[in-house]
Amino acid sequence: MKKKILSYLGIFIVAIFPLIAYFMPGTKYFLQVSIDILMYTILALSWDMLVRTGQASFAIPGFYGLGAYVAAIFTKTLGFPIIFSIIIALLISSIVAWLLGYLTLRLKGMYFAIATLAFSLILMTLVIQLKDITHGSEGISTITMFAGNKYMIYYLIFITFVIVIGISEYIQRSKYWYSFTAIRTNEQVAKVMGINTVRQKVVMFVISAMIASLIGTYETFIAGFIEPHSVFNLSIGVMALAMVIFGGIYSTIGPIVGAVILKIIDEILSTTIGLGYMIVYGLIIVITILYLPKGVLGIWQKK
Amino acid sequence: MNTFIQVLVNGILQSGTYMITTLGLALAVGVVGILNLAHGEFLMVGAFLSIIFYTVFGIDPLISILIVSLLILLLGIGTYKISLKKVLDSAEVNQLLLTFGISIILQNIAVLYSGSKEVMVINPPYRDLSWNIEGIGISFSKTLVFIIALILVITLFYILNNTKVGKSMRAVEQNRYGAYIVGINADRIFKIAFGVSVGLAGLAGVMLSIILYATPFIGFNYTLKAFAIIMMAGMGNLRGILWSSLILGIIESALGTYVPGGTGWSEGIFFFIILIILLVKPEGIFKK
Amino acid sequence: MAEKIILETRGITKYFGGLRAVYNISLKLNEKNILAIIGPNGAGKTTTFNLISGVFPVSSGNIIFEGKDITKTNPAERCHLGIGRTFQIMQPFEDMSVLENITTGALFGRHKYSLKEAKQKSLEIAKRFGLFEYKDFVGSKLPLAYRKKLEIARAYATSPKVMLLDEVMEGLNPAEAREMIETIFSLRDEGISIIMIDHIMFTIKELADWVIVMNYGEKLTEGKYDDVVKSKEVIEAYLGKEETC
Numbered sequence: 115m116k117k118k119i120l121s122y123l124g125i126f127i128v129a130i131f132p133l134i135a136y137f138m139p140g141t142k143y144f145l146q147v148s149i150d151i152l153m154y155t156i157l158a159l160s161w162d163m164l165v166r167t168g169q170a171s172f173a174i175p176g177f178y179g180l181g182a183y184v185a186a187i188f189t190k191t192l193g194f195p196i197i198f199s200i201i202i203a204l205l206i207s208s209i210v211a212w213l214l215g216y217l218t219l220r221l222k223g224m225y226f227a228i229a230t231l232a233f234s235l236i237l238m239t240l241v242i243q244l245k246d247i248t249h250g251s252e253g254i255s256t257i258t259m260f261a262g263n264k265y266m267i268y269y270l271i272f273i274t275f276v277i278v279i280g281i282s283e284y285i286q287r288s289k290y291w292y293s294f295t296a297i298r299t300n301e302q303v304a305k306v307m308g309i310n311t312v313r314q315k316v317v318m319f320v321i322s323a324m325i326a327s328l329i330g331t332y333e334t335f336i337a338g339f340i341e342p343h344s345v346f347n348l349s350i351g352v353m354a355l356a357m358v359i360f361g362g363i364y365s366t367i368g369p370i371v372g373a374v375i376l377k378i379i380d381e382i383l384s385t386t387i388g389l390g391y392m393i394v395y396g397l398i399i400v401i402t403i404l405y406l407p408k409g410v411l412g413i414w415q416k417k
Numbered sequence: 418m419n420t421f422i423q424v425l426v427n428g429i430l431q432s433g434t435y436m437i438t439t440l441g442l443a444l445a446v447g448v449v450g451i452l453n454l455a456h457g458e459f460l461m462v463g464a465f466l467s468i469i470f471y472t473v474f475g476i477d478p479l480i481s482i483l484i485v486s487l488l489i490l491l492l493g494i495g496t497y498k499i500s501l502k503k504v505l506d507s508a509e510v511n512q513l514l515l516t517f518g519i520s521i522i523l524q525n526i527a528v529l530y531s532g533s534k535e536v537m538v539i540n541p542p543y544r545d546l547s548w549n550i551e552g553i554g555i556s557f558s559k560t561l562v563f564i565i566a567l568i569l570v571i572t573l574f575y576i577l578n579n580t581k582v583g584k585s586m587r588a589v590e591q592n593r594y595g596a597y598i599v600g601i602n603a604d605r606i607f608k609i610a611f612g613v614s615v616g617l618a619g620l621a622g623v624m625l626s627i628i629l630y631a632t633p634f635i636g637f638n639y640t641l642k643a644f645a646i647i648m649m650a651g652m653g654n655l656r657g658i659l660w661s662s663l664i665l666g667i668i669e670s671a672l673g674t675y676v677p678g679g680t681g682w683s684e685g686i687f688f689f690i691i692l693i694i695l696l697v698k699p700e701g702i703f704k705k
Numbered sequence: 706m707a708e709k710i711i712l713e714t715r716g717i718t719k720y721f722g723g724l725r726a727v728y729n730i731s732l733k734l735n736e737k738n739i740l741a742i743i744g745p746n747g748a749g750k751t752t753t754f755n756l757i758s759g760v761f762p763v764s765s766g767n768i769i770f771e772g773k774d775i776t777k778t779n780p781a782e783r784c785h786l787g788i789g790r791t792f793q794i795m796q797p798f799e800d801m802s803v804l805e806n807i808t809t810g811a812l813f814g815r816h817k818y819s820l821k822e823a824k825q826k827s828l829e830i831a832k833r834f835g836l837f838e839y840k841d842f843v844g845s846k847l848p849l850a851y852r853k854k855l856e857i858a859r860a861y862a863t864s865p866k867v868m869l870l871d872e873v874m875e876g877l878n879p880a881e882a883r884e885m886i887e888t889i890f891s892l893r894d895e896g897i898s899i900i901m902i903d904h905i906m907f908t909i910k911e912l913a914d915w916v917i918v919m920n921y922g923e924k925l926t927e928g929k930y931d932d933v934v935k936s937k938e939v940i941e942a943y944l945g946k947e948e949t950c
Contacts, residue, residue, distance in 0.1 A: 170513065170514075223509035223513070224452040224513055225699065227452075228691060228695065232689070232691040239682065239685030240685070243682060243685070293809070295801055300798060305784075306760065306790055307809055307813055307814065307863060309813045352521065389532065390525040393525030396519065396521030396524075398518075400518035403515045
């Protein structure tokens with residue numbers, strides 16, 4: 115019960131945050147940072163939901179970049195309205211994810227991780243090389259941006275955030291918690307227990323990919339400019355999974371806590387240390403895995 | 418015709434560094450059972466150390482190669498002791514993420530060191546020497562590196578087949594549990610194997626510093642390339658690694674020559690090979 | 706008494722690469738009967754279970770369940786039809802309590818209970834198999850006898866018509882073995898047909914209506930327990946070679 119109140123309180127604070135920020139100096143900066151935090155929270159959650167089925171994927175940058183580029187090409191080159199481009203990006207990502215999900219189904223552990231990593235890097239190579247469509251490594255600029263101010267963008271992402279939390283919590287409280295945990299810990303036994311492991315793994319892979327892709331499209335319309343090395347950047351995936359590991363894997367609250375703390379640290383360090391600040395991510399990942407296998411939440415919470 | 422022979426020569430010479438790097442990674446995957454995502458970063462550190470030895474102390478890479486690989490071997494053993502050893506029984510995801518974390522740490526130490534310098538290069542006097550045989554250019558330094566690689570490969574195969582440590586490693590690789598029963602001290606073997614594994618990467622890094630350049634970010638691609646070669650050879654097939662390195666080296670050099678903008682594709686090709694082999698023939702192409 | 710066949714295999718065969726693991730195994734399981742498969746280690750007993758439960762596809766042969774050919778179905782579909790199995794190497798789901806393990810079976814088994822029903826069921830099942838006091842334990846931390854019980858309880862939760870029990874007696878002390886025998890009889894009395902793999906002769910003598918002896922992947926002989934143990938081939942192939950407790 116206490117937990118429930120706390121989580122509603124948390125969402126309430128996130129909801130009214132822009133109002134608080136409005137009265138602070140440097141509002142714009144705070145809003146931008148909180149938009150970033152929300153976007154990373156969503157990415158982290160999408161990775162966590164997938165890893166609950168035992169699939170530790172490195173495909174986040176791939177789908178993030180795919181979403182960003184499809185959105186950019188459809189809006190800038192083909193002149194589609196933003197909302198339409200987003201829908202097409204989601205559609206294409208889901209088809210690609212469905213195919214990739216089926217193809218990589220048999221792979222486990224490092225083989226799955228490497229295959230999805232290879233997927234991300236192949237997409238990046240394609241985007242850089244197919245210059246006629248993508249403008250190569252120069253990227254695409256002056257893309258139509260989201261109309262409206264930062265507040266509206268904040269609330270658009272906030273709504274997405276709430277929906278993704280909803281999906282994550284639904285999985286945690288429904289029969290899917292049982293099947294995902296079963297698939298993750300022993301897929302063979304899960305099958306014999308009547309669980310359609312193929313369908314569940316692929317569906318989760320597609321959902322997770324669509325979320326990453328959606329955030330990619332947001333990036334396009336927030337920045338108005340994209341280039342391959344930034345949207346297919348492996349560090350997007352690294353940060354998302356560091357947030358999950360650090361906050362507490364296989365939960366909804368863990369990735370959120372991880373994303374908030376790490377993104378704030380990130381914000382401070384990237385301005386103070388500058389180049390090389392990512393070392394902190396490396397240290398956090400290593401220390402968490404060695405000493406806090408359940409993340410920071412594991413310190414005061416059991417199960 | 419000349420172009421074709423040039424492509425072959427370049428490809429073959431390039432494959433030497435791949436062989437060394439990949440044999441190293443294969444040891445870690447095969448013996449310790451962990452895909453070390455930081456493998457390429459140890460290579461990068463090797464290249465950096467070689468460059469530092471040359472620019473700061475004036476020691477030629479051909480001499481520092483021994484010191485550097487020994488240093489990296491020790492670094493590897495240290496890394497094993499304080500981190501990897503603790504996750505040997507953990508979920509594979511954790512092992513992967515741990516080595517990934519290590520790779521980020523090493524990469525950013527290098528970033529902090531090199532600062533704004535984008536590329537680090539050294540110019541030992543023999544760097545740009547080359548023979549010209551019937552219109553085909555053969556780089557002296559690349560040949561040198563290739564010969565060092567061959568000597569190493571032969572030594573390594575000899576050690577694995579004929580010494581006690583080598584045999585134990587192969588025993589562990591073939592049957593973890595069985596090796597445990599016959600009293601092989603697995604922890605000691607893991608420690609040595611991991612040390613040698615990254616030591617080889619460091620060595621390849623020094624070789625690389627002679628013929629190419631170094632940035633903090635060169636490592637990850639080498640990890641992936643090495644993994645592509647292992648996949649192509651099939652897990653546990655050390656001999657296949659030599660063939661696969663050769664083939665990929667030549668493909669890479671051919672792409673660079675024959676396809677416009679081909680060097681841009683070459684990395685994509687490696688990843689494509691990884692993906693296809695994983696999906697179609699996970700046991701590798703050269704596996705009997 | 707005319708008995709109804711619930712499960713039948715017709716010449717099922719399994720090759721791994723060039724290796725023949727199981728060859729031409731035909732068996733018939735009558736409704737509410739207990740069929741025992743015995744044989745030395747490596748005889749292909751567990752592989753036969755894997756073929757029947759669909760963990761591996763057969764190389765050739767057919768599997769008939771309640772008159773329907775189920776050879777081409779996957780393990781989940783076979784579970785939904787009513788084939789439940791336990792594993793010799795006990796494999797409780799990590800990260801799950803005993804109760805949650807059982808709930809998983811109830812959720813995705815033949816009846817596909819809703820979460821609320823499944824939780825209710827799993828409590829009943831935990832009580833029925835004497836696991837109630839351990840219900841919140843993590844599966845892997847249970848004592849051996851209780852892990853065996855959990856294997857059975859979890860398979861039972863899928864509401865099977867046929868249960869495949871893979872060495873559920875192994876490693877139990879006499880008192881625990883006695884309890885297990887009673888448990889198996891109670892399952893049979895409930896209408897579940899059972900195939901069990903076992904090494905322990907006295908339990909087979911007591912439990913089995915029919916015995917199949919396997920060796921080197923093939924069926925050596927079959928019959929009533931008393932006839933089978935007297936057969937010369939069996940004594941040579943199995944009893945002669947291996948200690949039986």
